Amino acid sequence: MVIKGLKGMFGFFTIMPVGMESIEVISKYFFLCSLVGLVLGAFAGAVGFALGFILPAIIVGFLVLVTLQLLTGFHHLDGLLDLSDAAMARGDSKRRLEVMHDMYTGAAAMASGVIVLALTGLAFGNFSGLDLLKVAVVAEVVAKESMVLTAYLGKKPEYQGMGYFVVAAMENKHAKAFASVVLCSVVGFILLDISFAWVLAGMAVAVAVMTSYSNKTLNCVTGDVMGATNEINRMISLIVMLAFMI
Numbered sequence: 001m002v003i004k005g006l007k008g009m010f011g012f013f014t015i016m017p018v019g020m021e022s023i024e025v026i027s028k029y030f031f032l033c034s035l036v037g038l039v040l041g042a043f044a045g046a047v048g049f050a051l052g053f054i055l056p057a058i059i060v061g062f063l064v065l066v067t068l069q070l071l072t073g074f075h076h077l078d079g080l081l082d083l084s085d086a087a088m089a090r091g092d093s094k095r096r097l098e099v100m101h102d103m104y105t106g107a108a109a110m111a112s113g114v115i116v117l118a119l120t121g122l123a124f125g126n127f128s129g130l131d132l133l134k135v136a137v138v139a140e141v142v143a144k145e146s147m148v149l150t151a152y153l154g155k156k157p158e159y160q161g162m163g164y165f166v167v168a169a170m171e172n173k174h175a176k177a178f179a180s181v182v183l184c185s186v187v188g189f190i191l192l193d194i195s196f197a198w199v200l201a202g203m204a205v206a207v208a209v210m211t212s213y214s215n216k217t218l219n220c221v222t223g224d225v226m227g228a229t230n231e232i233n234r235m236i237s238l239i240v241m242l243a244f245m246i
Helices: 002-013 023-028 030-051 057-071 075-088 093-101 107-124 129-153 162-170 174-217 223-245
Strands: none
Touching: 002 023, 002 030, 023 030, 023 162, 030 057, 030 129, 030 162, 030 174, 057 107, 057 129, 075 093, 075 107, 075 174, 075 223, 107 129, 107 223, 129 162, 129 174, 129 223, 162 223, 174 223
């Protein structure tokens, strides 16, 4: 069942042709999401490591980001855009959820997308060689772990979308939340040593802010909120690593 859960997450969160599993199976093993980040980060980092021999660092940095976005089918980026529009909407939580789920992309979505992508690509571009491979893995593992913790701390939506099942599967699952943090931390401390503590702290603050905001303004944590948290925490972790590694 663990293998089916991981296979289901790769099928849902990436464009890898591994097939799909039921949403219940994916949700049950969602706490292992960092393993998906480990694979994605390693692949994108390896691409960056190879391209670093022939291209300028800043171009390589953006190509690492492009690789990650292509591998995930822009799945999480879409969540960031939707949440940004909802955040700027007037009205109660019901109205904000309506804006989040409509087909239109507003100015807030465009602005947030450009800002997050630009900062992420520029941050990647400040690393090279094995350092780039390391930070790509850590950034993606942290990004995926942030979704797990957001689901753990969030309120269930009223409608039964992906967010509903994931949050329900993580609700009061303290052991799963702890195991996911341990898994993320093992990877981070192995690759970065003690400096990973700062990355972990940055993620904790970002998750707390995102979850608190979503619970208050949307009265729930949706799949889009988790996707937005993924994109924002990847950016934050890279900026923190820049501060303590360069």
